[in-house]
Amino acid sequence: MKRVTIADVAAQAGVSKSTVSHALSGKRPISIATRERIQHAIDSLGYSPNPVAQRLAGGRSKTIGYVFPLYTNHIAGLEMKFIASTANEINQADYAFMLLTHPADDVDSLHQFAVRGLVDGFILMQIRLDDPRVDLLQQAGIPFVLVGRCADNRDLSYVDVNLVSAMDQCLDHLSDLGHQHIAYLHQDAPELGFTQRAQQAFFEGCEQHGVDPLVYPCRLSFDSGAAAMATLLEQHPEVTAVITWNNTVAWGAIDVAETRGVHIPGDLSIISFGHSNFTYPARLPLSVVDIHPEEMAAQAAQLLLQKLDGEPVESQRLIKPTLILRQSTAVSAVKSR
Amino acid sequence: MKRVTIADVAAQAGVSKSTVSHALSGKRPISIATRERIQHAIDSLGYSPNPVAQRLAGGRSKTIGYVFPLYTNHIAGLEMKFIASTANEINQADYAFMLLTHPADDVDSLHQFAVRGLVDGFILMQIRLDDPRVDLLQQAGIPFVLVGRCADNRDLSYVDVNLVSAMDQCLDHLSDLGHQHIAYLHQDAPELGFTQRAQQAFFEGCEQHGVDPLVYPCRLSFDSGAAAMATLLEQHPEVTAVITWNNTVAWGAIDVAETRGVHIPGDLSIISFGHSNFTYPARLPLSVVDIHPEEMAAQAAQLLLQKLDGEPVESQRLIKPTLILRQSTAVSAVKSR
DNA sequence: CTGAAAGCGCTTACAG
């Protein structure tokens, strides 16, 4: 399998290598006649440029890096959806997809990696309010897009969830059903922008709706969701509705509730953040706030690709979630436990 | 952020670039004195070689490609575990991890990708009995390792599950509990080696244990597992135990059983293939055959890395699964429905 | 509109 190079194409088309290069990049005008000869040579030889050489010579490697710290014991369907959607999107654009799983605080690894110049740009996940990776990439002058947001987002490109809308939709619905004491099982990670914004949106939404807000932190696991729910039920037996930031957490919470004889949705309504095709048991179709991970992934990928092409793009996007009502919410029972 | 190059190191150490290169690769003897000067220069300058240049000059890019067709709607915890484990393993070895999600039958994309020379080697998932990707990579002379096996595995390196052991452990256990009619909800993908081998192991195991084998195909989804279970219960009400190839399928099957009043484990025992930290509801701790995805991922990664380093390695490995008994299996009820 | 040449940062014969 001998590689076909730009020199082969140039020879067959009877032009110089630089002409072939420019025909490919479109960076300078080429006469229609020679353009056709070059195209013909490319087709007949089956030429495709070597991205390694392109990159070394100052061009693109057509590779993007996806920075997503993964702890193998704590992965939910949502994370997977993000990864798979982004990978598919990038691959379909004929770019290579590089997954970087270094821990979030290991900025050195990212630095090492970035400086190696293997990728043209980055997509960052798990964004912190004050994220050292952002400073690093800005200083290095490497294009990147955030999925999420920092505290200060000047000059940054991001795709994020509209959490105010998400919470509003949940609270509108629950409030309409008569719920007065609503809990939010939120992620125990104050450094993340998502966590802060979701909590704030929850508190403000509760105030607007005149309901009593309860918040309990938990980690991304079934057991942690269960533990948080257990504590909640003990400390606030008056609670009649729960919102969870993640479906794994929701299942843990549901498990505890059912085990203690708290019936869903009769005694307790529940809504989870997630996406539309979570699986759920027939006896308990779970209502979810679909944050549209495929959509977020696609937009982030497109944003980055457009930046790499130098296209001017509107670069701060908020995706509006959709409340999908199934059967885990119901009219609040007047409770007197 | 000006890049430090090998020329900078050579200049500071007062040697030639080739000497620095050889000191780094160890491909020819370097006197202890100059080696020390070079090392000192590398440290003080913070030099790390540019993998793009290395690759172009005939060396390594320190990148491996992970070929795993992903359909975003059909992903279970096991897939995620494989991806995350492999990514972590590769990243920790200071290699870049490239995820290729092209559909399995899209050999052209893999070809395109391989010929671009971005990666040093591949790890292949979802191996078919007769896999065109294997021929492609063999002809191209690119190192690769399979997670799974083909029909003919001469000259191939792989890491796979010992399915005979897996089925034996399940059937030993179920048979001891008195089960006589055991079903296997297997993956509806006859082209995959895994599927064929698992079915064969199931049939042979049943024969050895003198039990009645039932097999029902289904796809990787909750709904499909539910549908298969529904059909099974209608056609063979005498069934008292079920083995599923995947936990998502198991939850679908369990859901249907419970909805129809078939109690687990009282009326029906169930064991799922999977891994040790699947989450499960407190009311139904699921027994699983842990196929050790982290272990498989780690071994595959190490195998490939060793091949890239030219180390001779024992290259066909079968990982023995572990049956983790929890509370979804019980003594068979004498049934007379 | 097109070409000859330098250069990207390495590796590896070739020579000593």
Add this chain to the structure above:
DNA sequence: CTGAAAGCGCTTACAG
């Protein structure tokens, strides 16, 4: 044990 030089396959000033 070490160096000078060619070459990997491109891109991009420089020149016309």
